[in-house]
Amino acid sequence: YLIEDNKDKIEKFSTGTSVTIWRKDHYLCTGGNDPEFEAWGFEDLEYTCRAFRRNRKFPLPSDAQLDYSNFSSIQEYKGWKSIYRLFGDITFKKGMVMFHAWHPIEHNSNYIQGKSENKKKFEKKIADFAKTGKEPEALKMISSGKSIIFRNNPWVYNKWTSPFFGELILLDECDFDGIDIIKYIENNQIDRVIFHNPYSSEKMHSIYNVIRGNLIPYYVCERGALPDSVFIDSNGFNYDSSSYHPQNWDLPLTEQQRKDCLKYIINEKNSQKYLELQPEKITPYSLKNTLHLNPLDKILFIPLQRPTDTVIQHFCGPIGSYENFISLIEELVEALPSSWKVVIKKHPLENSAPDIPGAYYANNFNITSLIEASNAILLINSGVGVTGLIHEKPVFVAGNAFYNHSGLCKSVTTATELINSIGNFKPCQEKVIRFIKYLSQDFYSFANFKTRLVDWTDGSKMTATTAIDYYILRVPNFEEMVLERSTAPKIQTSSILFDRYRNQGGIIRTGAPKKTPSTSNLPQEHKQNQNKSSIEQKNIIRKRKFKKLIETPGKFFRDSRHGIFKILGKVIK
Known part of the structure; x- marks a missing residue:
């Protein structure tokens, strides 16, 4: 009946439907239907307009906030309806159709009469969201x-x-x-x-x-201890949590799990993401040269922690205290074989580090550069230990660390213990892969952070996290949520979905802009659309002028704004 345009059977048709299916937890997280809407209409459209801006499945149309044309007959890629209907076009092309049974509508009811007010709210809200990205508060489950x-x-x-x-x-x-x-x-x-x-x-x-x-x-x-990581743990905090016990991670891996983990490890080795702000990365050779070390020298790298950190205050374990750890370093500087050099980096947020004669200080060096150049790492329980495992380095732990398990690290509290082990201890690579797989694929969530430096009570600085935008969310006892963070549209205008918006030359019709706002206030994608439209129009004008020059040269010159060409036009027929 639809294909035959049978108006007796089908009153109207649209692929811009408000019938949508959402993953429930994601819907709740993103605020769902804004409760400020009352009576009939637009609360469902407003949520979907927010969703397609987050989703970035298609390029944004020109004047994306504009209520332009209607779903059934729109022919220009302009206004929110032009992108909205593309999602329905996909399901329609797959033969997926929803039928809405006809029923009478009481247009004078109080419920329906709320439409005009809701339309104003809708237009304001989608315009505000385009500017700020701010959504209603999340809804509770x-x-x-x-x-x-x-x-x-x-x-x-x-x-x-x-x-x-x-x-x-x-x-x-x-x-x-x-x-x-x-x-x-x-x-x-x-x-x-x-x-x-x-x-x-x-x-x-x-x-x-x-x-x-x-x-x-x-x-x-x-x-967490990996870049971008967060733990949401139902079993404890850091070392006191049973979540890190080997029975949770020391398990055989499938081929795909191993492949995914090795890919993650390779990416992390080459990553420029760090838990704290770091200087530019350099090669091990350059690092040794800058520190005036012999290329054959072996490095025992010691990343110092903050004495006031929770893990130092509560999880020093066998070493007892931060002061005892410093004493251990002083002893190692004297006791290690001459081929070994102790290289220390203070914590990036600390103003100073203990003065240990004979040690080399690398406070202004990149942490990954230091790990790559090292032959072994010694720490109390810093998250750097996990990075050391990723880089296949022997990691010696003096305190209580959540990653200090047999086959991964070695516990030491004296110079003798470290010297006796430093030449022969190597982490078991199979166990390292299993542990990193557990953290990256099962336990940790991952997010983008917004942070700022703030003054702490003792006069030092600390990094305060002001916003967390998850892209992988793992809450115990709930299904994993992977949130796509696309930097570019996944479906381009070359898709057949855009055929309804093309002119005979194959160019997407974007329509005349509603107004000419300052491009500095427009989203980057909108600027690109506007620039593209402007270039297309200029090309069309050039083609028309060239055709006029070839077919009617006299008229071409007579219509010119320049006097000399007008005179030439009187001579040329």
Whole structure:
């Protein structure tokens, strides 16, 4: 009936339908239908317009915010309807059709009369989203119940994670002085507690211990040891978590898992992403030359940590303290064979490092350059140890580290222990691959971070994370969510989907712009579309003028704006 244009059977047809299917958790994370809409219309269109801007499946049309033409007859790639209908065109070309049963519409009802007001809200909201990318707050996942959070930073209060935590209740840990938190949880039917750093204060640590001791479900959300990584852990924090125990990762790999992990390792070796800001990378030869080392010298690289870090304050383990570790370094400088040199790098956020005579300081060198140039690495429990494993270096651990397992690292607390092992210990590459596979493919989430340096209470600097935009999200007990972050459209205008927008010359019709705004305020893709349209129009004008010159040269010159050509036109017929 549609193909036959039978109006008795088919009232209207459109591939710009509001009938859409979404992955539920993703829909909740991205704010769903904006609750500011009331009565009939546009809340579904507004969400989809946000979605296609995030998705970047197609290039944006000209005047993308414009309500132009209609879904059924639009012939120019202009306004939001022109891109909106392309998604429906795909399913229609696959023979997937939804039929909407006809029913009468009461146009004078209060519900329908809200349409004009909603249309104004819709136009404003899609224009604002194009400028700012800001979406409504994430919607809670009702089935996840209630969660307590003690901070509202992006680690625990984030649009990509908050739906999984259900209804969030923000509390101050100091409110529980003399109050039984277990009774509070029972009385308020709390399902879990969300921590950022459960060791950040004595009060927070005590609450953490009470929660764990009473088997109350919880998550700890903090930065991982790989670039861009975040852990959302239901078993603890860092070294105290059972998530890193070998039974979770020391398992045979499939061929595909091994292939994917080796690809990840190669990419990380060549990556320019770091946990902290780093100088430019240089070759091992250049590094040794700059430090005035002999090319044959062996390097024991020691990345110093911050004495105030949580992992130093609570997980020093066998070495006992930061001061004891410094004493170990001083002893190693004297005791190591002459072919070995101790190279130290202070933590990037520390203002100074302990003065150890005989050691070489590489504070202004890239961390990856130092790892590549080293023959062994010694640390307390820094995340640099994981990077060392990726680079196939022997890693010696003096404290308690989550990655310090048999076959991966070697525990040492004395100079004698290290000297006896430094020449013969090598990590088991199979175990390294299994461990990195577990972190990268199973356990860690990955995100892009926005950070800034802030002053800390002791006068030093710290890196504060202001926003976390996940591209791989792994929340325990939920399905993994992979979020595409395309820098360019996945389907170009050469696709047959764009045939309805082409003129006879094969050029996409973009229509005259609604107005001529300053291009400095336009999105880059919009500028490109506008520039492309301008070039196309100029080419058309040139072709017309050339044709006029060939076919009617006299008229061509007489119509010129230049006087000398007008005179020439009177002579030429």
